[in-house]
Amino acid sequence: MESLARLTPLYPDRALIVAVTGAAGQIAYSLLPLLASGTVFGPQQRIKLQLLDVPAAESVLKGVCCELEDGAYPLLDHPVLYTSVADEAFAGADIVVLLGSFPRKPGMERKDLLAKNGTIFRDQGQALNRVAKADAHVIVVGNPANTNAWTLSQFCTKIPKEHITALARLDHNRLKSLVARKLDSAVSDVHNVIIWGNHSATQYPDVTYAYTPQIVQGKMRAALGGDSQLASEVIPLIQKRGAEVLALRKLSSAMSAAKAIGDHLRDWMFGTQTENEIVSMIVPSDGSYGIDKGLMFAFPVQCHRGGKYRIVSDLRIDDFSRKYIETTLAELRSEREEAMRLVSKMC
Numbered sequence: 001m002e003s004l005a006r007l008t009p010l011y012p013d014r015a016l017i018v019a020v021t022g023a024a025g026q027i028a029y030s031l032l033p034l035l036a037s038g039t040v041f042g043p044q045q046r047i048k049l050q051l052l053d054v055p056a057a058e059s060v061l062k063g064v065c066c067e068l069e070d071g072a073y074p075l076l077d078h079p080v081l082y083t084s085v086a087d088e089a090f091a092g093a094d095i096v097v098l099l100g101s102f103p104r105k106p107g108m109e110r111k112d113l114l115a116k117n118g119t120i121f122r123d124q125g126q127a128l129n130r131v132a133k134a135d136a137h138v139i140v141v142g143n144p145a146n147t148n149a150w151t152l153s154q155f156c157t158k159i160p161k162e163h164i165t166a167l168a169r170l171d172h173n174r175l176k177s178l179v180a181r182k183l184d185s186a187v188s189d190v191h192n193v194i195i196w197g198n199h200s201a202t203q204y205p206d207v208t209y210a211y212t213p214q215i216v217q218g219k220m221r222a223a224l225g226g227d228s229q230l231a232s233e234v235i236p237l238i239q240k241r242g243a244e245v246l247a248l249r250k251l252s253s254a255m256s257a258a259k260a261i262g263d264h265l266r267d268w269m270f271g272t273q274t275e276n277e278i279v280s281m282i283v284p285s286d287g288s289y290g291i292d293k294g295l296m297f298a299f300p301v302q303c304h305r306g307g308k309y310r311i312v313s314d315l316r317i318d319d320f321s322r323k324y325i326e327t328t329l330a331e332l333r334s335e336r337e338e339a340m341r342l343v344s345k346m347c
């Protein structure tokens, strides 16, 4: 259960301005009620929503706004702004949630996806530069999330680099829930799972530092069947979970993604729940663990009220873990190289 003291309002005297792109899409449909109801920013924080989608989605977006009105959310300011102009959506935003991106179509290669999204995240980075608050906090969700966030940060120099993050919390929650189910424990009893690297099938879901009241730190890998079981079952299951949901729903994860975005934002803005709790966020590397400085990489972090976090940089990494971290690092370096090539053409 959330402690109400932890969620004392960030701005008691005004509404928190939250901009959401891709607001006519699937994730937004699950996320907007969480924002409007106080689940993310607490039961006393007024919220002003500024929603962006492409012109072709205007009617759907208008329908979403009708539903937000009909929800009679006490914390929500009216009218909800909806637009297809990024500068209008981002104006004065405290929090920016970037869901909108170009989806992968049959036959498209990863580099085609990077090119399409490179343009979107360049344009949105420039728009943020023009109109967002200098201390806005940004989370990128649209895929490929790490590299989209990197591109955005190249064009958005006004906002400090460490305020631009991307979502690894869905993978983190997936791993936490899987560990709980395997051990027959409560999810709330599972602490300090970690996701490293890219939000892709190369990510490294790591249980080395995880613990429960029954399984002390250092014993979790053995409790889950040992390293060969992790390598053959647990790790691939989490790496491929997004694809599994996509195959079943014919749509990518939306309800669980919205929950994860809420968890990411709540922990980031109000602090992680306890002093030693670790969560996973994609943030610019500070060079920890030999990851190139500035690369957008999922790390273990601890957060402190007011949108501050620190990368937990003193965990010992053994050969088993290092191999996975190197694989996801290599993929991210090659994505960044491709994105750099595109960015240099755009400038």
Ligand SMILES: NC(=O)c1ccc[n+]([C@@H]2O[C@H](COP(=O)([O-])OP(=O)(O)OC[C@H]3O[C@@H](n4cnc5c(N)ncnc54)[C@H](O)[C@@H]3O)[C@@H](O)[C@H]2O)c1
Binding pocket: 021, 022, 023, 024, 025, 026, 027, 028, 052, 053, 054, 057, 099, 100, 101, 102, 103, 120, 140, 141, 142, 143, 145, 167, 168, 170, 171, 199, 252, 253, 254, 257
């Ligand atoms: N990082 C993660 O953990 C994670 C998890 C799930 C989904 N995703 C990604 O999140 C993104 C959104 O997922 P969804 O299910 O809501 O998709 P969706 O297709 O239902 O919605 C995306 C919306 O974005 C809009 N859009 C496209 N380009 C835009 C632009 N330039 N500006 C504003 N809006 C734009 C579309 O019109 C659409 O309404 C996808 O890229 C998906 O792959 C990431």
Ligand SMILES: O=C(O)C[C@H](O)C(=O)O
Binding pocket: 143, 170, 241, 242, 243, 245, 246, 252, 253
């Ligand atoms: O949209 C996708 O490609 C999958 C999504 O990122 C997920 O992890 O569920």
